[in-house]
Amino acid sequence: MIRMRELRKDFTVRVKAGRLRRTKRTVSAVDGIDLTIEPGExxxxxxxxxxxxSTTLKMLTGVLAPSSGEVSVFGLTPVPQRTRLALRIGVVFGQRSQLWWDLPLGESFRLLRHIYRVxxxxxxxxxxxxxxxLDLDEFLDTPVRQLSLGQRMRGELTAALLHGPRVLFLDEPTIGLDVVSKQAVRSFLAELGASGDVTLVLTTHDLADIERLCDRLVVIDHGRVVHDGSIExxxxxxxxxxxxxxDLxxxxxPDFALPGATVTGSAADGHRVTFALDGTSAGTAVAGLVAVASVRDLSVVEPDIEDVVARLYQAG
Incomplete structure (x- = not known):
């Protein structure tokens, strides 16, 4: 579905080199990415x-031309074949709009039907x-400029899907949304992905989106892929x-040790203890505790993906 080989995008920037002089410097926003995405992922x-x-997404959608390397979507080269590609992809940029601000939302949808000849x-x-x-009916007749951010984003998702794209590119689709709107958008995208009809590529800083929606995680830093695989x-x-x-x-x-677990925290009175499970299951750890202590309550806390990704970035 999507293939990138040694994909690069360089920009020339001017940097200060003295009081009055500036020199040119080349910055690699994307630095040799190799990636393949299969249908339905x-x-x-x-x-x-x-x-x-965002630079990668813009090259995949034909907005930017690569400096070098190869990129194809559906076997099409995005920039020279951008018109053909546009009929097969949907794009949502969280801070850009494809709707007409002065028209009711429903009229924007009708215009898009004619543009894409659906x-x-x-x-x-x-x-x-x-x-x-997405519960659109209550604001279909409202001009786009009067919609809340959450309502507009639901409209943007609809607009991107009305021509039946096979790939949906989403750049920060939940940015700035309240909790209710985020939940509506995530639920919609989860159902869309579960159908297997659409390949979804999502960029976001909200890692809850990733945990809820994505089976595969690609992490890039300084224009290079540093992780490609599952969240696990x-x-x-x-x-x-x-x-x-x-809770005990x-x-x-004082000499208690739980095989396969390490104490990482304890309340001052010793009645609440936190164990990190290094090499054992939660069930085995609980069985070991119950055998020697009176357990009042317990909970298993999954690792926080935000902490993991932060450590990955800091590792450079």
Whole structure:
């Protein structure tokens, strides 16, 4: 579906070299990316600010031409074949709009049907599905400029899908949204991805989006891929561990040791202890505790992906 080989994008910038002089310097926003994305995959594409995420998406959608390397989507080269490609992809940039600000939302959808030459029956079927899943009916007749950010983003997603794209590129789709709007957008995208009809490529700084939606995680830094695999593989690579938090009736003996677990925290009175599970399951750890202590309550805490990714960025 998507193929990148030694993909590069260089920009020339002017930097200060004295009081009055400036010199040119070449900056590589994307520095030799090799990546293949198969049909139906849901891929999270993340990295720190300036890592090259948006630049990559712009090359995949034909907005920017690569400096070198190869890129293809559906076997098409994005820049010279941009018109043909546009009929097969949907794009949502969180801070850009493809809707007409002075028109009601429903009129924007009708205009898009004519632009993409979608048969009326197909358009109506897709629009009805989006109306049901994204609750669009209450503001279809409202001019776009009067919509809240959450309402507009639901409209942007609908607009990107009305022509039946096979690939959906999303750049920060939940940026600035409130909790309710984020939940609506995530639920919609999860159902869309579960159908297997659309390949999803998502860039975001909100890692809850990645955990909810994506089976595969690609992390880039300084324009290069530093991780490509599952979220579980990322946790394993960077030593993330589940935690077991236990509330006890009485403190544990001073010499107590739980095989496969390490104490990482303890309340002053010793009644709450946190264990990092290094090489054992939560069930085995709980069984070992119950055998020697009176357990009042317990919880298993999954590793925080934000902490893992932060450590990855800091590792450089």
């Amino acid at each position: 849901m891929v999270g594409y993340i990295g720190p600010n300036g890592a090259g995420k 048969p009326p029956a197909e358009h109506e079927t897709r629009l009805r599905r989006c109306r049901d899943l 593989a990322l946790h394993a690579r960077y030593g993330s561990r589940r935690s077991l938090v236990v 009736d009485e403190p544990l003996p």
